[in-house]
Amino acid sequence: MPTRSPVLVDLKFDPQTLANALQKAFPDRGSINLADPADAGVDLTEVDYAVLWKPEQALFSRAPNLKVIFSGGAGVDHIMDLAGLPDIPVVRFVDRSLTTQMSEWVVLQCLTHLRQVNAYRKQATGGVWRELAQPEAREVTVGVMGLGVLGLDAVAKLKTMGFDVIGWSRGKKTIDGVMTYDTNNLDGFLRKTDILVGLLPLTPDTVGIYDNSLFAKLRQGGALGKPVFINAGRGKSQNQADLTTALSSGVLGGASLDVFDIEPLPAGDPLWAMDNVVITPHVAAASDVRALFRSVEIQIDRFERGEALEHVVDRATGY
């Protein structure tokens, strides 16, 4: 064992991809990979750093001297919810590739609903050649909820594509050329929104926030006719029974969903079969494990030089 503490790695990712990435990661301190049977019983009492994705609560008893915890993804709810979480910094994973992929997915979904991909595909299935009335992007207001790194990048790219874009966050943010709202005026934000894009973290405040009463406030009769809901944040932020009802009753005209209250989405769930609902299996922005380890190394270097860690979770807000 090197004199520097090895990095504890407990990630529920593809084992082979993980093992390959670890061969080159942390060359000056090594790692302990809990997915590797050879490492499973190792003593963790001297470990300083852990990179975690959906860890077990018991881990914190086995590794009582952790100094910093790194999340394996953009979200940290899988860590913050655990009883026994020590009072040490928890660092979110912020990465260019994660951000780029998320904006790809969000722009793709907004354009899919704007350009009536579902309706044209149905026509094509029957060999039908028929032009549909087509609003312009600037006639459609996309409301982005959540204005962190991911939300801000999505806002900028949606604007470039010509959409009218507005933003909402818990605390007021100012974005050049974009009307923004906060907790004091969620209703005003929803009333203007034709396509709602959810990029909120999961916190006690955002559990079930996308529910009947929220969907009912979105703009009806806008350029798309009915509002559309797009969620790439966290599944537990959506009241999924309410969402399913809103889609089948016509309160919502469509949806694109990458996240669900239970994942994988069960095979018989009615959402799979719904017209105008795009479903992807939590792949909007997949963590690249090599990029994750590079980012962890950078933060450990900062920490050991006595510099401030970046992207540390605020315990008061939970993100």
Place this chain on the structure above:
Amino acid sequence: MPTRSPVLVDLKFDPQTLANALQKAFPDRGSINLADPADAGVDLTEVDYAVLWKPEQALFSRAPNLKVIFSGGAGVDHIMDLAGLPDIPVVRFVDRSLTTQMSEWVVLQCLTHLRQVNAYRKQATGGVWRELAQPEAREVTVGVMGLGVLGLDAVAKLKTMGFDVIGWSRGKKTIDGVMTYDTNNLDGFLRKTDILVGLLPLTPDTVGIYDNSLFAKLRQGGALGKPVFINAGRGKSQNQADLTTALSSGVLGGASLDVFDIEPLPAGDPLWAMDNVVITPHVAAASDVRALFRSVEIQIDRFERGEALEHVVDRATGY
């Protein structure tokens, strides 16, 4: 009849939309709408200006004193091909909304292939939750053929989304941060291209340019595995038999097609039924007729003040 020459309108658009738009267009000179039975037999000998979409050759004998011809769309091949076309300026329709819509469609199609929409939709049909290996946009090179107003806007937006973008045009163009090619190095351009976006005008040089030999030069084994062909220019630029073969034999991994050699695409055409081929009925960028008439009015004003017309077709190149 006002003292100023009325504008001759011969557009094969939706008659009611056209009639509504004409009620407010050209208030100081009026119009003659050949789609209106009341106007069908009117004397056209004194008419100065014509707005045309797929006109009959005979029109030029009926209106022998035209001074300017305006195309009803971005393309002009439907006019330039006609025998009897008088030697007067032909003005292309260039419009913000046309450009924005075209880039929406192009970005949508590039993201559709990048993010494996077809594969995920197939999985969803069976209720299958499975993550697929996902390249990043910057690992994929989009080659845009045609660098006019539409091509340049598409290039800029594809770059914003993170794609590696290169461009080709007949004559060399310089674009900041984008590698460009011309007729001297089409093969070099194709060898680097994972997704080929066709935005070429139809001219004698571009008839059937997308053929077997061109498809065979696109990069095999790039981040998407096989190359993808996207055409929103003109259908007669594609050798459609070659295209169909390239798709079924696996030379191409997918396609998005808005244009076809014969439109509407016949109901039994094999392209309709192909996996990983997106078909839209020539709607990528639909001319807004009100915007068209505003643009024609602006150009007539310039012409009558003795200023140079904008967007005039070069007879040597045909666009």
